[in-house]
Amino acid sequence: MVSKTDSGKTYRNECTGDALETVKKHTKEQDTTLFGTVFAPSFSVYEVDPYKKPKDLLEVSPKGLVPGLKLNHFNPPKALNESTLLTRSSFASIAVGSNGRSLLPPITNPYSRALVRLQCDHVNRSLVPSFYRYLQAQDEDAQINGGKEFHESIEGLVNLLERTETEVVRSGGVSGEGERKALAVGLGLWIAENEEDIGLIDVMAGPWLYRATNVLKHYRGFELPHGEKFDRWITKLFNHPNFKSTCNTEDLYLDSYERYAFNRPNTSQVANAVNSGRGLP
Numbered sequence: 027m028v029s030k031t032d033s034g035k036t037y038r039n040e041c042t043g044d045a046l047e048t049v050k051k052h053t054k055e056q057d058t059t060l061f062g063t064v065f066a067p068s069f070s071v072y073e074v075d076p077y078k079k080p081k082d083l084l085e086v087s088p089k090g091l092v093p094g095l096k097l098n099h100f101n102p103p104k105a106l107n108e109s110t111l112l113t114r115s116s117f118a119s120i121a122v123g124s125n126g127r128s129l130l131p132p133i134t135n136p137y138s139r140a141l142v143r144l145q146c147d148h149v150n151r152s153l154v155p156s157f158y159r160y161l162q163a164q165d166e167d168a169q170i171n172g173g174k175e176f177h178e179s180i181e182g183l184v185n186l187l188e189r190t191e192t193e194v195v196r197s198g199g200v201s202g203e204g205e206r207k208a209l210a211v212g213l214g215l216w217i218a219e220n221e222e223d224i225g226l227i228d229v230m231a232g233p234w235l236y237r238a239t240n241v242l243k244h245y246r247g248f249e250l251p252h253g254e255k256f257d258r259w260i261t262k263l264f265n266h267p268n269f270k271s272t273c274n275t276e277d278l279y280l281d282s283y284e285r286y287a288f289n290r291p292n293t294s295q296v297a298n299a300v301n302s303g304r305g306l307p
């Protein structure tokens with residue numbers, strides 16, 4: 027157990043590091059405005075403070091949560107929210123800089139698409155909630171359990187990644203390299219054939235695994251598990267230019283999540299949901 031004292035730091039309002047460069051590059055975007063915040067797992071074009079719920083954010087995201095997307099080419103403008111939907115929509119290439127490549131397997135491979143959705147569902151319903159439960163846990167037993175639960179959730183994700191690879195890319199009928207490459211489209215960086223093509227599961231899981239290496243490591247002494255394929259995936263993902271371009275410097279994450287690590291009252295809607303055992307907003 028790592029014991030630290032709450033130094034009273036609050037969240038930051040401006041990106042740092044590579045993420046700051048990315049925000050600067052995208053401040054001129056006209057047609058589509060992505061509402062984000064520095065520590066949310068999304069790329070920010072327009073930085074808002076979701077804790078203060080400004081009116082312009084509430085207009086695009088009814089609960090005042092980031093990310094939200096404003097579509098300025100409609101008159102009056104239209105809006106979409108919910109990260110799962112935004113990363114799947116055709117605006118995803120803007121949001122994650124995937125350079126127009128698909129984040130999902132093609133529509134002609136419905137089984138592969140379903141498996142990727144299953145992986146993403148696991149991130150939303152298990153990985154993210156267990157990340158927060160672990161980080162907000164205060165007494166020693168709860169922290170030990172939180173660590174186990176988060177670790178198991180990573181294992182669950184790895185099992186789904188393995189299953190997808192076995193069933194889709196390495197199944198008996200698949201022969202040559204070309205066929206494997208075609209079948210790997212949209213399955214993300216876990217698959218050896220995908221050297222560069224980031225997939226939806228990378229975008230969904232990456233930010234939480236990355237925060238595990240700084241926030242959970244610092245406040246809870248957590249270490250990511252190791253394994254040959256898992257290590258290779260994490261290295262590919264964390265070094266991928268699209269992923270890196272969304273990363274802030276470590277101090278920003280540590281400051282921004284201190285409130286969660288000490289479970290300060292009314293930290294956020296997310297923190298309140300975790301404390302009351304409700305599903306995340």
Ligand SMILES: N[C@@H](CCC(=O)N[C@@H](CS)C(=O)NCC(=O)O)C(=O)O
Binds near residue numbers: 092109296297
């Ligand atoms: N289900 C939403 C959740 C978004 C979410 O939790 N956003 C956080 C990012 S820090 C937020 O805006 N929190 C502000 C608050 O909890 O008041 C999604 O996936 O888009």
